[in-house]
Amino acid sequence: MSMKFDRPMNWKELPAGCLIDEAATSLRFKTGDWRSMRPVWNSEKCIHCLLCWISCPDSAIKVENEKITGIDYNYCKGCGICASICPPKASAIEMIREEK
Amino acid sequence: MKTVAKTGNEAMAYAMKQINPDVVAAYPITPATEVVQIFSNYVADGEVDTEFVAVESEHSALSACVGASIAGGRVMTSTSSQGLALMHEILYIAAGNRLPIVIALVNRSLSAPINIHCDHSDTMGSREAGWMHLYCANSQEAYDSLIIALKTAEATAVPAIVSTDAFILSHAMERLEVLEYSDVQNFIGEYKPRFSALDLENPKTYGPLDLQDYFFEHKRAQIDDFSKVLDAYDKAAKDYAELSGRYYPAVEEYKTEGAEVAIFAAGSTADTAKEVVDDLREQGRKVGLVRMRMWRPLPVEQIKATLGKFKAVAVMDRSDTMADFGGPVFLETRGMLYDSEEKPLITDYVYGLGGRNIELTDIARVYDDIEQVANTGKIEKLITYLGVRGEK
Amino acid sequence: MATLKELSKRKEGLVGGHRACAGCGGSATIRQVLLAAGDKPTVVGIATGCMEVATTIFPYTAWNVNLVHNAFENSAATVSGIEAAYKVLKRKGKIKDDIQFIAFGGDGGTYDIGLQALSGAIERRHKMLYVCYDNEAYMNTGYQRSSATPYCAHTTTSPAGTKIPGKAQWRKDLTEIVIAHDPAYAAQATPGYYMDLIRKVEKALAADGPSFINVLSPCVPGWGYPSDQTVNISKLAVETLFWPLYEWQDGSYKINMKPREPKPLVDFLKLQARFRHLFKPGNEHLVEEFQAKVNRRWEVLLRKEQATSA
Numbered sequence: 074m075s076m077k078f079d080r081p082m083n084w085k086e087l088p089a090g091c092l093i094d095e096a097a098t099s100l101r102f103k104t105g106d107w108r109s110m111r112p113v114w115n116s117e118k119c120i121h122c123l124l125c126w127i128s129c130p131d132s133a134i135k136v137e138n139e140k141i142t143g144i145d146y147n148y149c150k151g152c153g154i155c156a157s158i159c160p161p162k163a164s165a166i167e168m169i170r171e172e173k
Numbered sequence: 174m175k176t177v178a179k180t181g182n183e184a185m186a187y188a189m190k191q192i193n194p195d196v197v198a199a200y201p202i203t204p205a206t207e208v209v210q211i212f213s214n215y216v217a218d219g220e221v222d223t224e225f226v227a228v229e230s231e232h233s234a235l236s237a238c239v240g241a242s243i244a245g246g247r248v249m250t251s252t253s254s255q256g257l258a259l260m261h262e263i264l265y266i267a268a269g270n271r272l273p274i275v276i277a278l279v280n281r282s283l284s285a286p287i288n289i290h291c292d293h294s295d296t297m298g299s300r301e302a303g304w305m306h307l308y309c310a311n312s313q314e315a316y317d318s319l320i321i322a323l324k325t326a327e328a329t330a331v332p333a334i335v336s337t338d339a340f341i342l343s344h345a346m347e348r349l350e351v352l353e354y355s356d357v358q359n360f361i362g363e364y365k366p367r368f369s370a371l372d373l374e375n376p377k378t379y380g381p382l383d384l385q386d387y388f389f390e391h392k393r394a395q396i397d398d399f400s401k402v403l404d405a406y407d408k409a410a411k412d413y414a415e416l417s418g419r420y421y422p423a424v425e426e427y428k429t430e431g432a433e434v435a436i437f438a439a440g441s442t443a444d445t446a447k448e449v450v451d452d453l454r455e456q457g458r459k460v461g462l463v464r465m466r467m468w469r470p471l472p473v474e475q476i477k478a479t480l481g482k483f484k485a486v487a488v489m490d491r492s493d494t495m496a497d498f499g500g501p502v503f504l505e506t507r508g509m510l511y512d513s514e515e516k517p518l519i520t521d522y523v524y525g526l527g528g529r530n531i532e533l534t535d536i537a538r539v540y541d542d543i544e545q546v547a548n549t550g551k552i553e554k555l556i557t558y559l560g561v562r563g564e565k
Numbered sequence: 566m567a568t569l570k571e572l573s574k575r576k577e578g579l580v581g582g583h584r585a586c587a588g589c590g591g592s593a594t595i596r597q598v599l600l601a602a603g604d605k606p607t608v609v610g611i612a613t614g615c616m617e618v619a620t621t622i623f624p625y626t627a628w629n630v631n632l633v634h635n636a637f638e639n640s641a642a643t644v645s646g647i648e649a650a651y652k653v654l655k656r657k658g659k660i661k662d663d664i665q666f667i668a669f670g671g672d673g674g675t676y677d678i679g680l681q682a683l684s685g686a687i688e689r690r691h692k693m694l695y696v697c698y699d700n701e702a703y704m705n706t707g708y709q710r711s712s713a714t715p716y717c718a719h720t721t722t723s724p725a726g727t728k729i730p731g732k733a734q735w736r737k738d739l740t741e742i743v744i745a746h747d748p749a750y751a752a753q754a755t756p757g758y759y760m761d762l763i764r765k766v767e768k769a770l771a772a773d774g775p776s777f778i779n780v781l782s783p784c785v786p787g788w789g790y791p792s793d794q795t796v797n798i799s800k801l802a803v804e805t806l807f808w809p810l811y812e813w814q815d816g817s818y819k820i821n822m823k824p825r826e827p828k829p830l831v832d833f834l835k836l837q838a839r840f841r842h843l844f845k846p847g848n849e850h851l852v853e854e855f856q857a858k859v860n861r862r863w864e865v866l867l868r869k870e871q872a873t874s875a
C-alpha cells in the first residue's frame with residue numbers, strides 16, 4: 074500500500090506491476106457531485122425493509138444493525154431508484170432538486 | 174548429469190518436467206505439439222505436480238497462464254506460429270502485468286500461405302510485446318535455455334520465450350546432457366511471486382484501466398524493469414555454467430579472432446554456418462560467425478563491440494519486415510551501429526522462409542559476397558533473397 | 566438462504582465512488598452477486614467492458630475483493646487459470662483457505678467474443694461461477710448490437726431506419742447454450758428480483774462444478790429510460806415473460822416466477838427509447854410478432870419444465 078492520492082504519482086512511485094495495491098480506493102473519489110436530484114430519507118416513515126439498500130447501484134445507503142441510518146451523499150448519484158422502490162405504505166424517500 | 178538422446182521438443186518437455194511448474198495451460202500446434210503431449214504424459218503419470226489445463230485455443234492458453242501467474246503460480250506453456258499470433262494480444266498483457274511466464278516455442282512461419290516449417294516470422298512479429306527472447310541453435314541449448322530463462326524471468330518479473338527451429342531442431346534427435354532434478358530445482362529455487370490474487374489479506378485490483386494520466390507512467394516503469402533483464406540473464410547464465418559446465422552468452426562469437434568479415438545469424442543456421450567457417454578458415458580466409466542468441470532485450474553493447482570489429486557483416490534474417498527494407502535483424506543491427514565510430518558495412522540475406530533449406534553452399538556464397546564487400550568497400554546489393562527460385 | 570438483514574451485515578464487495586452511470590443495472594447486479602457470495606473468500610475475474618472500465622480507473626478501484634482483469638474475450642479462461650493455480654497451491658499446502666471463484670462478463674464479452682472461452686471453461690469443469698451481466702448491447706463502446714440484443718431494438722449498429730426497424734434477428738439464447746454443456750448449475754435472473762438472484766448465486770457457488778447465471782441488467786442510456794426505473798424495468802422484463810426467471814440443475818428445469826396474469830410485452834417495451842419506433846403507426850405487426858415469439862418461447866420453457874420435472 075504505497076499509493077499516493079493527493080497528487081499524480083511519477084513512474085517510480087507506482088506499485089510494482091500493473092495493479093492497484095489496495096482495495097476500495099474509489100471511496101476517495103466522490104461521485105456525489107454528479108447528482109441533480111437528491112434523495113431525502115425520512116427516518117420516521119422508514120420501515121427498514123432494506124429494499125432501497127439492496128437496489129442501490131452505488132452502495133450509498135447506510136445500514137447499521139439491520140437498520141437504515143441515512144444516505145451517503147459522497148457517492149449517491151441521485152438515480153432515484155431508492156425512492157421509486159420504497160414501498161408505498163412507507164414512502165420514506167423523496168427526491169428533491171439539488172441546490173447548486 | 175547424464176547423457177540422453179532427445180529431439181528439441183523432447184528436450185524442452187524434459188526441462189519443463191524438471192522445472193515442475195504449478196500450471197501449464199496449452200493447446201496443440203504443429204510442430205510444438207509434442208512438447209504439450211509429452212508433458213501431459215508426465216502429468217498423467219504423476220511425474221510432476223502440475224495442474225495441466227487443456228484449453229480450447231492458444232488465446233485461452235495464455236489467458237489461463239495470466240490468471241494462474243497472477244494467482245501466484247509458476248507457469249509455463251508451449252506454442253508455435255499461428256498459436257503465438259493468436260496469443261499476441263495476451264503477450265502484451267502478461268508482460269504489462271509483470272508475469273514471469275515462460276513459453277517453450279518452436280519457430281514456424283505465419284500464414285498465408287499456410288506452412289508448418291521453420292522461419293522466424295512468428296516471434297519477430299512479437300518483438301515489441303515485452304518478452305525476453307532466446308533463439309536456440311540445438312536441443313542441448315533449448316533444454317538449458319528454458320531453465321536459465323525461467324530463472325531470469327522470475328528474477329525480473331519479465332516473461333520469456335525460448336525457441337527452436339521447426340523440424341530442424343524440434344524433431345531432430347541429438348545427444349544431450351541433462352541435469353538431475355534436484356540440481357534444476359536448487360538452481361531455480363522456490364518461486365516467490367511478487368503478488369498473488371489468492372492473497373486474501375490484501376485484496377488488489379489487477380489489470381486496472383489507465384487513462385491518459387497514468388498509462389505512460391506504467392509503460393515507463395515496465396521499460397525500466399525490462400532494462401534489468403540483460404544483467405539478470407548474465408548472472409543466471411554464469412551460475413548455470415557453474416552447475417552444468419555450459420555457458421551461453423547473450424551473443425556468441427565463433428572464430429572471430431582475426432576475422433575481417435562475419436555472418437550474424439540466429440538459430441540452427443548459426444550452427445550450420447560454423448561448419449562453413451571451419452572449412453573457409455582452413456583455406457586461410459578471415460571469416461567468423463556471430464550468433465545472436467538473445468534478441469530481447471537487445472544486447473546492444475555486446476553486439477556493437479562484437480560487430481564493430483569487422484569490415485563487413487552479412488545479417489541472416491529468417492523473416493522479412495514487409496517494410497521493403499529487409500529483415501528485422503538487419504534493420505535493428507544497422508540501427509545499433511549507427512553511432513559507432515568503427516562500424517562494418519552491413520548487408521542482409523533473407524533466407525529459409527517456410528522451411529526452405531539453407532545449404533552449406535548458400536552460406537559459403539554469403540561469405541564470398543561479404544568478402545567482396547569488405548575488399549571493395551562497396552555494397553552492390555543491400556538485400557538478397559537467398560535460396561528462392563527466380564532470384565540470383 | 567441469507568436474508569436482507571443478514572446480507573446487510575456483510576462487507577460490500579463493490580463500494581461506491583465508481584463511475585458507472587446513475588441507476589446502472591450492471592452495478593446493481595455485481596453488488597448483489599458479491600453480497601450473496603460475501604460470506605466466503607471470493608476471488609473475481611472480469612472481462613473488459615462497462616463494469617470493468619467504470620470500477621477500476623487507476624488509482625481508484627471500487628472492488629473490495631481481489632479482482633483480475635485480463636482482456637475482453639477471456640474472463641472465463643483467466644479464471645480457469647486462477648482456479649488451476651489455486652488447486653495446485655492448495656495441494657502443496659501453500660494456500661489454506663477455501664476460496665470461491667466468480668468470473669464476470671457483459672453480453673458482448675460472453676455471448677459474442679468470449680463465448681469460446683466460456684464454453685471451454687465449462688467443458689473443463691473448472692469450479693467457478695460465471696455471471697453474465699447482460700445489458701443487451703455493447704454499451705461500453707456506445708450501444709452497438711450484440712447477439713444478446715433483442716428483436717427490433719434500436720442500437721447504433723442496428724439503427725431503426727426507414728427501411729429496417731432496428732435489429733432484424735432474435736437474440737441468441739445463451740442460457741440454453743450453456744445448459745447444453747451440462748454445467749453443475751445454470752439460471753437466469755435479474756436484480757429487480759434480488760432475492761431470487763441472491764438465492765441463485767448461493768446455489769451456484771455451492772454446486773460442485775462450473776455454474777452460470779445470466780443476469781438481465783438494465784442500462785439507463787442504452788435502453789433509454791429514466792434512471793429511477795431500473796428496478797421497475799427489471800421486474801417488468803419478468804412479468805411480461807420477456808426474461809423468464811428459471812434455473813436448471815441435474816437435467817431439470819424450474820421456472821422460478823410464473824406470473825398469474827402475464828403483463829403485455831408493450832408494458833416493457835414502451836418505457837424504453839430503443840423500442841420507441843415500434844409504436845409508430847404501421848409497426849403494429851412488429852409488436853405482435855414480438856409478443857407472439859415471447860409467448861412461444863415461454864410455452865417451450867413450460868414444456869421443458871414439465872418434461873424434466875421429477
Ligand code: SF4
Pocket residue numbers: 112128129130131132133134144148149150151152153154155156588
Ligand atoms: S438515489 Fe440512487 S444512488 Fe442515491 S441512494 Fe438512491 S439508489 Fe442510491
Ligand code: SF4
Pocket residue numbers: 114118119120121122123124125126141155158159160163164165166
Ligand atoms: S425502501 Fe423505504 S422503507 Fe425500505 S428501508 Fe429503504 S427507505 Fe426504508
